[in-house]
Amino acid sequence: MLFLIIYLRILMNSTTEKIFVCGAGIAGMFSAYYLKKSNPNLDIVLIDKSDSVGGLLKSFQYENYGIFDVGIHTLYQTGIDQIDEVVLGVLEQEEWSELPGDIGGTYVNGILQTGSPYIDLRNIETNEKPIWLGELLEAAVVENDESDNALEYLVNHFGNSLATKVMAPILEKVFKTKASELNTMAVKLLPMNRIVAFDDLPMQDLMLSSKIRSRVAIPNQRNLKEEYKSNKKGFYPKKLGLGFYVKAFMDDFLKMGGHIWTNSQIAKINISSNEICSLNVIKNNEEFTVENVKGLCWGAGLPVLSWVLDPGFTKELNFDPPLKNAIVNVVTSKNVDRFKDLQYVYVLDGGYSIFRVAIYKNYCPNMDNELNKISLEILYLKDEEEGLEDKILQEMINIGIVDCKNDLSFFQLEKLTAGVPRPTQKNISSIRDIRNNISAKKINNLICVGSLAEDNLYFQSDILKDALKKLKHFANI
Structure with missing residues (x-):
């Protein structure tokens, strides 16, 4: 702890200009890496309130059953070299599996459709x-x-x-x-x-x-x-687990001289003459003031930024509550050939809590073992928590993932803390109000990246393109 405090004091009192990137999901990771690579003389600090970076690209590690992702994701080419060289260049070409398109299915009306996700x-x-x-x-x-x-x-x-x-x-x-x-x-x-x-x-x-x-x-x-067909290819690491990719990404960032602060959050943004001049940061329950802040790249969600900048305004906003979200990771003895080459299946029948099924062998054909690994993304309401595991098991039987409970050699329910924001009119309107309020403050050295940083900004490629456009202007690169 003493070493950490000394390190923080040195960095915070340094006269070197610092850019903070808040939020270590895909947008924050890309932003921090791009800024450091483009201008090695800048001190770039990537900060996240959780105990590790990666956001939805993290992985779970289980004894005997190995790695599962927090909802398996594909990394796509954007066709823009400045993005693709950062996002995909972290791993060597031979470390990637190039996926044969985006192959999805749907379970609807009690039928598994393997021909199309529609x-x-x-x-x-x-x-x-x-x-x-x-x-x-x-x-x-x-x-x-x-x-x-x-x-x-x-x-x-x-x-x-x-x-x-x-x-x-x-x-x-x-x-x-x-x-x-x-x-x-x-x-x-x-x-x-x-x-x-x-x-x-x-x-x-x-x-x-x-x-x-x-x-x-x-x-x-x-x-x-x-x-x-899209000419943008999709990739997944040959070594199972996006957590492996995140580690390689962050190792490179640290080697370039970047800084990563986990278990940290920005408590106050201090502004003078329309410029952020310093930040109050809480790290491991210790609050510090960071001087010489060149800028802030915010990728941790607009409602959180709004709360830090203007809590009075934010209190007046009206949001619909998010859906609760969980990941169920399973290993089944039943052959998963029923899913053919499908990478994922959307479950759209009424009454189901399973939203999406991901079949690992179709993302990562070079898996180290023969385990039939499947991840299920679950969406539910608070009053649906009781008996959730039994309900999920019955849904798995209905879909054909297993025939009975005995087919499961591993079943782990991981409840995620953040939840899934509902795309309601009320929520989207409140997000727009936040954007307008932040824009009206005319803070010259603040940019916002990530999901819904702009209208209709949700998908990975669009998020990264938006971030690149803002980062170029932001850092005067």
Whole structure:
């Protein structure tokens, strides 16, 4: 502890200009690394309130059963060298597995769909299907993009029948909120902007229309023509576990002279003449003042920043509570070949707490052992906690992950503290109010990165592109 205090005193009283990066998820990690690599003379401090860096890229380590991720993720090329060289350059090329596309499935209406992650109307028995398809084609012709909420978006995109009878109930199941109260972003967070409606042969011709293509998916994603595929490759470490990747990332950052403070948080931001001049930082329950702050890159969520900058304003905001979130890591003796080459499966049936299933062998074919590892992402409400493990087990049986409890050689429920913010109109509106309030303060050496730092900013590639644009201006590089 004495060494830590001495180290902190030296750094905090140093006359070298320091940039703090708050939040050590993918946006914060990239920002800290990029700034240090671009300007080695800067003192870059990456700070996070948890006891380790990585955010959702962390891994769990279990005796006898090895590594599981905190929800398995793919790292994608962005096509921008300044990003890809940082994010993917941490590991050598031979240390990456290049994934054969983004191969996903869906469990809906009691059926495991392996052809596409989008809902397959061909599996729904109804006499109304001709009406649904007629409304869908009419919506494609009219192409009305003006939507105030998720329900309106679905109606404009698919027609009234499909929207209200198929799509909206699924959104409401996942986010436990009426579709009319959800922001349009909710549709983008799930495979909900397209449906499967036609067999492969007619669909190949229909794909020629961009209006149809934006609404209707090919029934077997593996048959998608090259011209329609993304040219951005996805990667996962050959050595199982994104925690391995995070360690390599941070080892490089430290070798360059960067600093990492865990178990730390910014308690106060001191501003003079529209510039952040110093920070009050709490580390291991000790509060220090850091002088000579050149700037602050905030990637720990706008509500937290708002609370530090303007607690009175933040108190007046009205947020819908987040969904509780957990990861269930399992090893099963049952063969997982039922999932074929699927990397993940969305579970969209009503009443299920399982939201997503990830099959490790299809991310990491070079796994060190033959364990059938699967991770389940769970979304639930507080009043659904009782009996949650038994409920998850029954859902696993229904989906076909196991036949019975005896198929499980390992089952570990990990409850995550942060929860999942609901993409409701109320929450998105409050985030916009926060952004506007922060912007009105005109703090010249503050930038915000990460999820929802800007409107509709959620996906990894978009987050990194936004961060790069701001970092270039921020550091005058």
